[in-house]
Amino acid sequence: MSIEETEKEIVEEFDMFDDWMQKYEHLIDLGKSLPMISEGEKTDDRLIKGCQSRVWLKSELKNGKIIYTADSDAIITKGMVALMVRVLSDHTPDEIINAKMEFVEKVGLTKHLSPTRSNGLLSMIKQMKMDAVAYKTMG
Template identity: 65%
Template structure:
C-alpha cells in the first residue's frame, strides 16, 4: 500500500467521527495498538526534540524499507506517533523523504492540538524524514 493510500485510509477513518473527542479517543486507541518499543531503545539520542512529552523514535532499514518503532509517555502523543508510523513505516527512504503530509491538515489534526503538541507533531514528521534522507544517502554510497 502506498503512503498516499494509507493517508487516504486515515482521512476516511477520521471522517467517520462527528466530534474531536471521538477522534482523540480513536488516536488513543491507535497509540495503545502500537507495539511496545524495547526499553533499551529509550535513550536520549532517540528522543524527539521539540516535543512537550517524551517521544522515543527508533528506525532501522529492513529489506530496503525504513521500519519505525516508537513510544511516548503521553497517550495522545503516542496516538500521534502511531499515525505517523502507520503512514511512513515499511516504505523506502525515498518515498518517505518526498511524501506529502497534507493529510495531517485534512483530518484537522494540527488545528485541534495544543500549540506545543502541534510543534511536537511537526518535529516527529521532520525526524522521520531526516532518518529517511540519511538512509537514502547511505544506500547511494
C-alpha cells in the same frame, strides 16, 4: 499500500466520527495499540525533545525499506505518532522524503503540529524524513 493510500484510509477513518471527542478516543485507542519501544531502547539519542510530551523514534533499514518504531509518554501524542508510523513505515527512503503528509490537515491535527504545541510531533516528522535522507545517502 502506498503512502497516499494509507493517508486516504486514515482520512476516511476519521471522517466516521461526529465530534472531536470521538476522534480523540480513536487516537487514544491507536496510542494504546502501538507497539511500545522497550524501556532499554528509550535512549537519549532516540528521544525527540518536545516541551511537554516525549517521543522516542527508532528506524531500521530492511530490504531497502525503512521500518519505524516509536513511542511517547503521552497517550494522545502516542496516537498521533502511531498515525505517522502507519503512513511512513515500510517504505523506501525516496517515498518517505517525498511524502506530503496531507492527511494531517485533512484529519484536523494541524494544530498539534504548530511549534507552540511543543509535543514533539513536528520534530518527529522532521526526524523521520532526516533518517530517510541519511539512509538514502548511505545506500
